[in-house]
Amino acid sequence: MREFVPPKGAVIELDPNLCPHCHGRGWRVVADGGAGSATRCDCQKRERGKEYLAKTGIPERYRRCRLSTFKTTHSANPHVREQLQRGHKISQRYVDQFFDVKEKRFREAGLIYIGPPGVGKTHLAAAVLSEVVERYNVRGKFVDFTALLHQIQSTFDNSSSESKASILSPIVDAELLVLDELGAQKPTEWVRDTLYLIMNTRYTRRLPTIFTTNYRLDNVSANKPAVGGDRVRKQERDLLSTRLSELLVSRLYEMAQPVKLTINAADWDYRREVKMHQHRVGS
Template sequence: MRSENVVSISDGVLPIRTQPAECEKHGKFDQKVVVILGRELKGGCPECLRAIAAEREAGDKASKTYEQRLSLARKLGDALIPKRFLTRTLDNYQVEHDEQRRALKFCRHYVATFDQIREAGRCMVLIGKPGTGKTHLGAAIANELLHKTSRTAVYRTVGAVLQAIKATFDRKSELSESDILSSLINPDLLILDEIGVSKETPSDFELTTLFAIINGRYEREAPTVIISNLGANELGRAMGDRCVDRLREGGLIVVPFEWESQRGKEGF
């Protein structure tokens, strides 16, 4: 027969009673006692249990914060944004006239709609006179994505890419050419600066390398931002017509920087 005060475990309810108890730290409390198969299991002080839960929650939050910081450190390390441009943002880009305001608006929109940009693989070209803030805005786009979203972004100059690949030809190199190309093809956004900076006819090696990068990203439908001091009609010579064709697909955004150099002014 069942006791009035005891409910069978098979009914889905455990027999529980309370009794007076005392915690050395928090004083008296009502202790819950659960009876299972004739054995008493006594509950602890509610205040102590709350403190333990809070400590565990704080530990979980600290661990999550550490992981987030570690993830961001990896992202920033992989991004390889030069020290000079680590603090470049869209907010500290100096605007003095409508052309600059228009360029900034395009870049803000690119970041704000990046999920759709990424889905479509839509590329952008920042092109025009040197010293007009193109690199500032390119680095700012990368910084915004890295710090405010889960997206990955990489900034490279063409010269640095070519040097990195040439370094892999050394048998002692820990990286392969494939490693370098993958680091440029896989991120959500690649910002490739100093296209055609030498103003000389690019070598076959340079053209082949650029096509491998642009085509690799094209096949993944991953967007690329190109930065160049050349005119729009000179890009084909600097990086190859096939690269330019790949960039155009999906609706290329061309942002001209035709004003005089602002280099040396705050915000550039």
């Protein structure tokens, strides 16, 4: 890149508050072997990144989450620490490779963070979203799936000025979407239909989605010797396929790379109990 060069004889007063590269013009000339061509200055990209970040809807609590502030050492359990470090590494790689150089387009596959409450799934998801928006200036969106369903439900009330379509369009259009707390909702047909609409639209538009869920994608007890009946039933209840249709679960596999943030089934069971008391929604 070449600095802006004023024409000979021109008197240019440099305002120290203006961008030193474009002097507030917002664009600059880059060498292209000929007369040079205009390109948007980096300062404009930064401003846009900030503007887009403010529009993501990331909850206050997670707004300052970045990959560099994710703690992978807070568990005493070395297996859990290993999982957290792996989850962090996959997240960093995702941000670094969000633009697919070979295909010359943003990537279309997402991630699904799987693990019990409190391990940092939402932190990682919010951090990836923030960093991608800041770095690539894409329009991103963060949505708590339960809150979204309540918002759509409120449109059924005639006095509401919003329509289901006006709520859903920024979500299905976002260049990167975080859908937080998948499966935490009462699995009614309406909930499944709404989720299918979001996922299918984004899938056909090749737009990436990052999910978080407290439910397992696969059945961990399948490869293990039989344990007590209650335990097996509890593990089956933890499966995402008990909350979503088979169609949605297989679509998830196509749309997102699983990032497991726990391998300790006992730890999982214990935390699931806590979770059920704390914020079980709609059931």
